[in-house]
Amino acid sequence: MEPSEGIHGCGGGGKKPKAPRAPPVAALSEDLLRQILLRVPDMASLANAALAEKRWYAVASDPAVFRRFDSLRRPPLLGFILTDRYAGTRAEDADVFLEDLPDVDSDDDDxxxxxxxxxxxxxxxxxxxxCDGLILAVYDPIxxxxxFVDPFAVFRxxxxxxxxxxxxxxxxxSFLVIGVTDFMAAVFSSRTGQWVKFEGDDFIKTSGNLDDEWDWNGEDEDDIYEFPGGGIVSRRSYEEQEIMDMIFxxxxxxxxxxxxxxxxxxxxxxxxxxxVxxxxxxxxxxMQWSVIAAPFPPGESYCVADKPEHGGLCLFSSKEQCLQLWVRNSIGKWILKKEFSLLNEQMKKLRRDEWMKRVRILAARATYIYMEYWSIRKSHSYLLVFHLTTRKLMMFHNNADEPYRGPAFSFFMRLPPLLGPHDDWNAHI
Structure with a gap:
């Protein structure tokens, strides 16, 4: 059937075809709706969108969506904890000195x-x-x-x-408390309230071969390790022994x-x-355990990161005030993906005037790297926040009277649950 003249001509009386109607929101697939919600500008907008209807709320409160949403946004950094000292300005109401921690029954001395x-x-x-660590506590200082968790049942x-x-x-x-000692490990889950032990091959799998049973005939040089002082051993046995020594x-x-x-x-x-x-x-x-060798020499500061855009597991290390990103290629070998210089004019001035030379990497989250810039000659330091995309570096002065060189942590606020308009909609995410 040919089209009527009225459609394309000037005087025809035929009806013009209607433009295709945009699909209603209800017709959107969950995948498309998920992609839409991931593009809202902030958590408040996500919460408002979740109130539109029950289906929207179900997608917005999906834990997988929430984790991805969180990874795309700026982490809610409150400050830094340097061993037992808090450096920051946004968590004055947090009990970071553990003064309000609930009491527990204990027979220990004061x-x-x-x-x-x-x-x-x-x-x-x-x-x-x-000092014996007979009681553990997972504490929310805000x-x-x-x-409270009892480790004695598994670690004796x-x-x-x-x-x-x-x-x-x-x-x-929910949380996991993971403990490692000697040649076993155990994981406590807050969801189950139970410990699960990992021993033997469930912890670290080894070949079980002894060198006196090893067939050296036809071995490649790469399969043999020669000690500097003399003597040889199979490289696999040597590496397995190094791994066990490392854990011990x-x-x-x-x-x-x-x-x-x-x-x-x-x-x-x-x-x-x-x-190594x-x-x-x-x-x-x-719940798989493994031991990996770092691609850089011992002594360099580094952290592990979970970056989906780089295949998941990756490493950030520091070398002479430069930040290095290491990723794995298709055969599992570490390669240097990117290098970022941290030496802007302010950093150069601090390096020259205050002998600030050492960069300690604390954590990597979303597109941010958290570090400490310090000197062996000074008690104070500078806390750094570096954005990987914009390469903008923020700096906070930690004017401590004493050096705090023990374990250090970047402290983030946990996002509150996303609540729906009805009780049966609520999901604590």
């Missing part, structure tokens, strides 16, 4: 009742009580509430040598990085052999 900071993540602090007589890490799920506020000799508690918890070996440089910095890693989504 000297053993002090709380020790072991970790920080998601607006919570992980604390242990006394709400002044605590959840080794509670004083456990190295802990805290991982908080930003979507629902852990010196510090672990850190959280997105879905990962990690512990640094803090290997010292040695002129007698090629030292190793990282013990737990992927909390799969």
């Amino acid at each position: 000297d053993e009742d002090e709380w020790r900071l072991r970790g920080c993540a998601g607006g919570r602090l992980l604390l242990s009580r006394g 709400a002044r509430t605590a959840v 007589q080794s509670t004083h040598i456990v190295h802990y890490a805290l991982v908080v799920d930003e979507a629902d506020g 000799q852990l010196r510090s508690d672990g850190m959280a990085a997105g879905r990962f918890a990690y512990w640094r070996s803090d290997t010292k440089k040695c002129k007698h052999y090629e030292a 910095e190793r990282i013990l890693l737990l992927d909390t989504t799969t």
Whole structure:
């Protein structure tokens, strides 16, 4: 059927075709709606959109959407905790000195009742009580509430040598307390209220081969490790022994990085052999343990990061006031992806006038890197916040009278639950 003259001509009486109607909002797929909500400018806009209808709320309050939304926005940084000192101006109402921590029954002497900071993540602090660490507390210093955890059931007589890490799920506020000691680990989940132990191959899998049973015939040179003082061993056995030694000799508690918890070996440089910095890693989504070798020499400051845009696991290290981003290629080898210079005019002046030369990387979150700039000659330091995209560097002066060179943490506010207009809509994310 041919079109009527009236459609294209001047005098026809035919009706003009109607333009295609835009699909109603109700016809949008959940994937498209999810992409729309990810583009709202702030959390307040997301909350308003969630009130439009029940379906919108369901998509907005999906934990996966919330985590992605959080990763695209500027993290709500409140300040920095340098061991037992707080440096910042936006958390005056937070109990960062642990003065309001609820009391617990204890038979320890007064000297053993002090709380020790072991970790920080998601607006919570992980604390242990006394030198033996027989009581753990996950403490919210803003709400002044605590959840107490008993580690004795899994660690028994080794509670004083456990190295802990805290991982908080930003979507629902649940948390994991992870402890590592000798050749075993255990994870406490706030969702179940139970510890789960990891031992043997469930913790770190080894080949179990002994060198006196090793078939050396036809071995490639890359498969053999020769000690500087003489003697050879299979490289696999050597590396496995180094991994076990690294776990046995852990010196510090672990850190959280997105879905990962990690512990640094803090290997010292040695002129007698090629030292390697190793990282013990737990992927909390799969509960798989691994040990990775850092691509840079021991002694450099670094942190682990969880960056979906770079394939997930990546590393940020510092070298001579430069920030380096390391990612894995298709075969799992570390490559230097980007390098960022931190030496703007202000940093150069501080380096020259105050001998500020050392950059300590504290954490990486979203598109921000949190660091400390300090000198071995000065007690004070500068806290740095660097934006990876704009390369803008913000600086805060920490005018401490004494140097605080122990564990340091960037402290973030946890976002409140997203509430719907009806009680049955509410989901604590």
